[in-house]
Amino acid sequence: MKFLSEFALLNLGNLICCLGLSLIAPFYPTYAQKFDVTGSLLGLIFGINPIGGMLSSLIVGKILNNNNQTTLLSLGMLIQSIGLFCYPLLTLTTDRTMFITISLLGRFISGFGSQTFLTPLYAAIPQKYPESVDQKMAIAEFFSSFGFLCGPVIGSLLYTLGGFSFPFILFASCSVIIAIILKLNIGNNVQKTIVQNSEPIINHEYDINYQSESILQNEQIESSIGYAQLIKLFPVISSLFIMLALCITFTFYSPISSLYFEEQFSVPPENVGYYMAATPLAYSIGALIISRIKFNKPRAIISGMILVTISQFFMGPDPIMNIDPRIYITVSAQFTYGLFSAPPYILVLPYITEKLEQKFKKSDHEKCISLASGLFNAVISAGECLGPIFSGAIAEFFSFQRACSFLGLYLVATTLLFFPNLFLSKKKYQKAQVKAYEEYL
Numbered sequence: 447m448k449f450l451s452e453f454a455l456l457n458l459g460n461l462i463c464c465l466g467l468s469l470i471a472p473f474y475p476t477y478a479q480k481f482d483v484t485g486s487l488l489g490l491i492f493g494i495n496p497i498g499g500m501l502s503s504l505i506v507g508k509i510l511n512n513n514n515q516t517t518l519l520s521l522g523m524l525i526q527s528i529g530l531f532c533y534p535l536l537t538l539t540t541d542r543t544m545f546i547t548i549s550l551l552g553r554f555i556s557g558f559g560s561q562t563f564l565t566p567l568y569a570a571i572p573q574k575y576p577e578s579v580d581q582k583m584a585i586a587e588f589f590s591s592f593g594f595l596c597g598p599v600i601g602s603l604l605y606t607l608g609g610f611s612f613p614f615i616l617f618a619s620c621s622v623i624i625a626i627i628l629k630l631n632i633g634n635n636v637q638k639t640i641v642q643n644s645e646p647i648i649n650h651e652y653d654i655n656y657q658s659e660s661i662l663q664n665e666q667i668e669s670s671i672g673y674a675q676l677i678k679l680f681p682v683i684s685s686l687f688i689m690l691a692l693c694i695t696f697t698f699y700s701p702i703s704s705l706y707f708e709e710q711f712s713v714p715p716e717n718v719g720y721y722m723a724a725t726p727l728a729y730s731i732g733a734l735i736i737s738r739i740k741f742n743k744p745r746a747i748i749s750g751m752i753l754v755t756i757s758q759f760f761m762g763p764d765p766i767m768n769i770d771p772r773i774y775i776t777v778s779a780q781f782t783y784g785l786f787s788a789p790p791y792i793l794v795l796p797y798i799t800e801k802l803e804q805k806f807k808k809s810d811h812e813k814c815i816s817l818a819s820g821l822f823n824a825v826i827s828a829g830e831c832l833g834p835i836f837s838g839a840i841a842e843f844f845s846f847q848r849a850c851s852f853l854g855l856y857l858v859a860t861t862l863l864f865f866p867n868l869f870l871s872k873k874k875y876q877k878a879q880v881k882a883y884e885e886y887l
Contacts, residue, residue, distance in 0.1 A: 453574075453582065455631060455632070456519070456628075459523055460586055460589045461593045462593075462620050463522075464590050464597065465596065465617060466530055466556065467526075469600055469614075471597065472602045473602060473605040477536075477610055478491075478545075481546070482542060483545070491546070493834050495830075496827035496830035497831055498556070499557040499827035499830070500823075500827035502522075503561045503565050503820050503821075503823035503824035504673070504821075506562055506566065507569075507816055507817050507818075507820010508672075510569055511813075516629060517629070518563075518565075518566045519563055519566050520628045520629040522559050522566075523563055523624050523628065524625045526563065526618075530556060530615075531614065532555065533549075533610075534615055536548055537610055561823050561824075566816075568819045572795075580741065580743075581736075581737045583795065584737035585733070587788070587791065588730055671810055671814065673820070676802070679801065679805065680870075681797070681867055682818070682821075686821060687860050687864070688747065688790050689791070690828060690860075691860040692791055693832075694853075695754075695857065696787070697830050697833030697834055697837075698834070698849075702837050702849075703718075707722075707776075724777050724780040725780045725783055728780070728782070728783070731784075732784065732785045736788055736792050743796065743797040744797065744868050747790040747864065748861065748864065748865065751861040753782060753786035757779045757782040757783040760776075761779045761846075762845075762851070763779075764850065766851075795822045798818045799814070840852065
């Protein structure tokens, strides 16, 4: 008996995945201080998570297809559960080296597992829901942002109720349960669909030869398309630069924004989290809005990036603007950033897949979508890794306000790079689409 639709089940896994990644934030640093883990070493432990995710995205994007999609979804949840189960082991050791090793390993495995799940998830959306890709992507992103928003709060609550190990054991167990349900539910649905759509095979030599040639042809097509072919296309590479910029700027403020609130506005450490929640909260609102409205993708991406770029210059703001820093200015800029980062963040992958479907033959679309999802998630992981690294490096030489201006200039350059997509010839893509359709016939 089905209690959840397939899409709802995928989003439940997405939510559990993101909650499991973010619940560590509020209580792990304090616990790690007992083992003299502070500063750059703590940043390395948190930063190794997206490295595992980037590696996983590229591997999964390469091997992903309709036959192993459900298996990879389940496997991703199981791998993440293994990473989460590593953390209760920390309570069994008093050795600093062992504590650091287990922490790094658990964080790396969790990142690897999360992207093993998310890469086929984002590939499944354009394949299973081609008529509502933008809306489905927005809903998926809402659950992601909601998970990262609520993860620290839930982590603090569970830590208070059951101690250090309890949050990890609970979410690791949930990941295992979701993995089993995904395999049983979606796997059975796929098998039933195959049985219903199958037709009797007539045992003729012609049919056998035709099938053999088709299989050989599909294998040749699949092997001829790779990441190198995709990143040579301007719409793909310019869109990926947009994603990289968004992820770098989004994660840049995690390590230094709290210090700015404390030093500039005298906000107590226990209250900083409420101000920092403005960005993910606004992003969740933006994702909900996009899920209900249809946009012209390039225009929506450009419009969102322009407003995101403007907000960057007001995060401080920079002293050269002659505007006195005010907490309401900074929080408003964070909210604006979160709200208007939703259109480019959500629409980039559908835009890439749309252009790839126009460029390649229909028989190649499945492979293109898998590779695009792999690149998309790998770039997200790369941005999440580079953001904190750049933050620490820039903070040694420049103030928070000046760093905001540098990021604003970086976003200006990225937006200008994407700008030609507005003027790409529609006839060119229409001809490519007609040609691909003729070849398919």
